[in-house]
Amino acid sequence: SVIHLVDYRAPAWHVEHVELDFDLGIDRTDVVAKLDLRRMANEPLRLNGEGLELLSVSVDGRQLGPNDYILGNGTLEIAIDVDRCVVETRVGLRPAENTALEGLYLSGSRDTGFLLTQCEAEGFRHITFFPDRPDVLSKYTVTLRADRERFPVLLAGGNPDGEGELEGGRHWARFVDPHPKPSYLFALVAGRLARISQDYTTADGRPVALHIWAEADVIDRCHYAMDSLVRSMRWDEETYGRNYDLDVFHVVATHDFNMGAMENKGLNIFNAKYLLADADSGTDDEYRHVEAVVAHEYFHNWSGNRVTCRDWFQLSLKEGLTVFREQSFSADMNSAPLKRIEDVALLRRAQFPEDAGPLSHPVRPAEYSEINNFYTATVYEKGSELVRMLAGRLGKDGFRRGMDLYFERNDGDAATIEDFLSALGEANDIDLTPYLAWYGQAGTPRLSASGQYDADARRYTLKLRQRTPAGPGQAEKRSLPIPVKLALFATDGRMLPLKLRDGTGPVDTELTVVIDQAEATYVFDDVDVAPVPSLLRGFSAPVILEFDYAPDELAVLLQHDVDGFNRWEAGQQLAALAYDDLRDGKQDSAAVTAWTGALATLFGNEAIDDALLAELLTPPGEIELVERQAERDPDRIRATRKSLLAALASRIGASKLRQRYQSLHARTTGALDAQSQAARQLKRRMLDLIAAVDESDARTLALAQYNEAPGMTDRLAALTILATTSTDGAAASIAHFRERYADNALALDKWFAVQAQLPGDDALARVQALERDATFTLRNPNRVQALIGLFARANPTGFHRADGAAYRWLAERLVTLDGLNPQVAARVATAFNGWKRLEPVRREAAHAVVAELAGRSDLSRDLTDILGRVALG
Numbered sequence: 108s109v110i111h112l113v114d115y116r117a118p119a120w121h122v123e124h125v126e127l128d129f130d131l132g133i134d135r136t137d138v139v140a141k142l143d144l145r146r147m148a149n150e151p152l153r154l155n156g157e158g159l160e161l162l163s164v165s166v167d168g169r170q171l172g173p174n175d176y177i178l179g180n181g182t183l184e185i186a187i188d189v190d191r192c193v194v195e196t197r198v199g200l201r202p203a204e205n206t207a208l209e210g211l212y213l214s215g216s217r218d219t220g221f222l223l224t225q226c227e228a229e230g231f232r233h234i235t236f237f238p239d240r241p242d243v244l245s246k247y248t249v250t251l252r253a254d255r256e257r258f259p260v261l262l263a264g265g266n267p268d269g270e271g272e273l274e275g276g277r278h279w280a281r282f283v284d285p286h287p288k289p290s291y292l293f294a295l296v297a298g299r300l301a302r303i304s305q306d307y308t309t310a311d312g313r314p315v316a317l318h319i320w321a322e323a324d325v326i327d328r329c330h331y332a333m334d335s336l337v338r339s340m341r342w343d344e345e346t347y348g349r350n351y352d353l354d355v356f357h358v359v360a361t362h363d364f365n366m367g368a369m370e371n372k373g374l375n376i377f378n379a380k381y382l383l384a385d386a387d388s389g390t391d392d393e394y395r396h397v398e399a400v401v402a403h404e405y406f407h408n409w410s411g412n413r414v415t416c417r418d419w420f421q422l423s424l425k426e427g428l429t430v431f432r433e434q435s436f437s438a439d440m441n442s443a444p445l446k447r448i449e450d451v452a453l454l455r456r457a458q459f460p461e462d463a464g465p466l467s468h469p470v471r472p473a474e475y476s477e478i479n480n481f482y483t484a485t486v487y488e489k490g491s492e493l494v495r496m497l498a499g500r501l502g503k504d505g506f507r508r509g510m511d512l513y514f515e516r517n518d519g520d521a522a523t524i525e526d527f528l529s530a531l532g533e534a535n536d537i538d539l540t541p542y543l544a545w546y547g548q549a550g551t552p553r554l555s556a557s558g559q560y561d562a563d564a565r566r567y568t569l570k571l572r573q574r575t576p577a578g579p580g581q582a583e584k585r586s587l588p589i590p591v592k593l594a595l596f597a598t599d600g601r602m603l604p605l606k607l608r609d610g611t612g613p614v615d616t617e618l619t620v621v622i623d624q625a626e627a628t629y630v631f632d633d634v635d636v637a638p639v640p641s642l643l644r645g646f647s648a649p650v651i652l653e654f655d656y657a658p659d660e661l662a663v664l665l666q667h668d669v670d671g672f673n674r675w676e677a678g679q680q681l682a683a684l685a686y687d688d689l690r691d692g693k694q695d696s697a698a699v700t701a702w703t704g705a706l707a708t709l710f711g712n713e714a715i716d717d718a719l720l721a722e723l724l725t726p727p728g729e730i731e732l733v734e735r736q737a738e739r740d741p742d743r744i745r746a747t748r749k750s751l752l753a754a755l756a757s758r759i760g761a762s763k764l765r766q767r768y769q770s771l772h773a774r775t776t777g778a779l780d781a782q783s784q785a786a787r788q789l790k791r792r793m794l795d796l797i798a799a800v801d802e803s804d805a806r807t808l809a810l811a812q813y814n815e816a817p818g819m820t821d822r823l824a825a826l827t828i829l830a831t832t833s834t835d836g837a838a839a840s841i842a843h844f845r846e847r848y849a850d851n852a853l854a855l856d857k858w859f860a861v862q863a864q865l866p867g868d869d870a871l872a873r874v875q876a877l878e879r880d881a882t883f884t885l886r887n888p889n890r891v892q893a894l895i896g897l898f899a900r901a902n903p904t905g906f907h908r909a910d911g912a913a914y915r916w917l918a919e920r921l922v923t924l925d926g927l928n929p930q931v932a933a934r935v936a937t938a939f940n941g942w943k944r945l946e947p948v949r950r951e952a953a954h955a956v957v958a959e960l961a962g963r964s965d966l967s968r969d970l971t972d973i974l975g976r977v978a979l980g
């Protein structure tokens with residue numbers, strides 16, 4: 108059954124207040140829910156409920172018999188003839204049997220684990236009967252009862268409202284949340300947990316007790332998360348004037364979680380992967396991710412919780428906006444250009460391919476059959492890019508004015524994308540409705556540009572043309588407003604003043620034009636030399652730019668562009684041209700020479716910072732390069748990319764690489780400051796480049812680095828080089844790592860992940876052997892992602908072996924996994940996306956497997972939905 112945006116209807120019944128009583132146990136939990144209901148339309152009451160054992164139901168105190176209601180198909184329907192009433196249900200749950208990790212479930216073992224909930228999007232209906240939709244906002248009073256020995260800690264969202272003893276070694280705790288919220292933001296946690304705490308006072312003077320909870324063995328690894336939380340809270344006060352609004356804020360870590368983290372009101376729950384960070388087992392990347400995800404979930408308190416979504420079609424209203432807020436925060440805390448590079452690289456790696464295949468959907472989808480499959484790169488990352496365009500259009504102060512109005516108007520309410528655009532627009536007297544088209548139209552627009560210089564007239568004419576390719580359900584595409592930030596460079600690196608004909612405002616060296624038609628022409632006067640245009644600066648719109656640069660023009664931008672993003676981008680484009688030439692057998696082409704030459708020069712430039720240099724020295728990855736092939740052959744892509752690295756390494760020269768490696772290595776510490784991180788990152792690049800020309804030298808360096816590493820970043824980089832250059836030769840280090848981190852689940856995930864990504868013919872056999880490791884389990888989503896997910900998504904040569912054996916193996920695993928955890932199975936299955944663009948032999952093999960799976964009738968709605976769409980190719 109497919110749900111359509113156009114069918115939206117306001118809820119027939121509101122729940123003003125809900126009282127929940129939990130009698131908690133691992134095998135059996137009883138839930139009593141008392142709903143204070145108010146009629147909004149003349150319809151029977153329909154409550155959602157799935158997998159619940161209904162024990163009793165009453166209306167205004169009167170017990171109903173089985174003939175007084177209709178139970179089936181995920182709903183409980185009761186005909187009610189009054190406008191206000193109290194409905195009370197009592198249901199039984201079985202948390203320990205819940206392997207889907209949705210609703211109430213057990214994390215960890217029966218003896219030591221704890222109970223927790225995950226409700227977004229539609230998990231609350233697995234806990235009790237309720238109108239489980241985001242536009243029903245209610246005040247919650249929650250009482251938890253449990254055995255004190257087994258469940259010493261009892262938490263729910265809201266402010267604490269009493270606790271005490273009960274007979275038989277049991278105890279209780281109550282929580283009242285004064286802020287009306289939808290059911291997807293409900294949460295509880297119960298078990299043995301340790302905590303760290305900190306006092307915080309908001310800018311508007313509210314004292315808040317901050318608590319981070321985790322199992323005792325990992326609680327020491329939560330301090331970085333606490334610091335990040337405090338930074339996030341300050342930042343949201345300073346940047347958006349948003350203060351926290353309860354007396355307590357709890358954050359809990361679990362190893363068993365389907366996603367990254369969840370913004371439940373007052374009780375955020377995190378996948379441990381995004382909360383724990385310590386010097387011995389966390390990489391630099393992971394520290395940054397912890398900071399970003401802690402901020403993301405905290406920022407949801409306003410963009411998501413205080414203002415929530417009217418329906419799940421509006422998901423990007425909270426997710427796109429919150430990703431944008433999170434990205435801005437990270438840019439402020441770290442390096443803004445590097446953050447931009449990281450974000451755009453992610454968009455290209457994850458969202459562009461999604462949008463180019465059968466899973467393509469608009470940022471605001473028009474229909475879905477399973478909403479869990481829409482927590483996608485499109486809704487999150489492209490959604491953030493749309494907010495960024497709007498913010499750019501309004502400028503810093505205008506955007507803040509718009510956000511203030513958005514929060515003020517919609518506080519305590521469930522809003523839509525239209526509400527967002529109208530608040531931003533009205534606060535600035537600007538009509539933003541043209542941007543709505545971006546939310547409703549899928550596909551990555553192509554922006555083709557061409558320039559013409561007239562030396563006699565000293566005139567530069569820039570032509571832009573846009574076109575969005577057809578996609579599922581959308582044959583015809585409209586023109587969109589595309590902001591193009593641009594500058595013109597002379598070949599000596601000078602920026603030229605921009606005198607746009609018919610333009611207003613002062614002459615500057617950078618300006619933004621917005622093309623909102625299929626074509627537009629811009630004429631610049633008084634241009635004294637033939638310029639090299641720097642277009643789409645800072646990646647001013649999520650499009651694919653096509654401009655026929657000559658290699659030496661890109662080299663000019665790579666050398667001189669002051670927009671850090673575009674400088675990197677010029678290098679990426681140039682590397683891609685060089686890649687095409689190498690693929691076509693042109694070893695010494697202009698592009699190869701220009702790319703390696705420019706980087707060799709930058710390599711010697713002391714002024715350029717280590718982290719940016721490391722990024723510049725990294726050509727597009729195998730997954731990005733796939734997009735350049737009409738028919739993809741992973742083996743060929745990998746081999747060509749390797750020769751690209753080799754060309755760069757030999758141009759710079761092995762001895763210079765080694766020297767730089769040694770000097771970085773000599774000053775390596777485990778310190779977390781930006782400079783130390785940058786040094787580690789550059790050092791890793793040096794190893795990769797050395798490996799491209801002299802594997803045995805790289806191995807010698809890597810082995811020493813592995814043994815002396817002051818922290819995980821260096822250790823893991825070294826292990827990766829060792830294992831990639833010779834799996835057998837790395838056996839001792841791999842065994843050592845396994846032993847050293849035997850008790851650290853997140854580090855073991857990395858151990859699986861490194862091996863899952865090793866390329867080549869024996870990759871599948873290796874993964875199958877790893878499945879037999881005592882610590883492998885299909886029940887833990889992180890472990891599944893580390894081994895199976897990464898093999899399928901990040902090991903192109905291994906997964907796409909020509910005989911199709913890995914496809915067939917994955918199909919078997921998906922069926923088993925689906926029986927345990929449909930959400931995780933569906934996500935892993937997206938690895939089959941793009942099968943249609945494989946070269947013929949692989950395409951045939953993949954199609955056979957996908958078609959067979961898609962034809963089964965015994966799979967979950969989650970997996971069926973993905974397979975059905977992927978099969979369409």
Ligand code: ARG
Binds near residue numbers: 366
């Ligand atoms: N809202 C969570 C976040 O912060 C993610 C929830 C994901 N839920 C799901 N069913 N996939 O992004």
Ligand code: ZN
Binds near residue numbers: 403
């Ligand atoms: Zn989110």
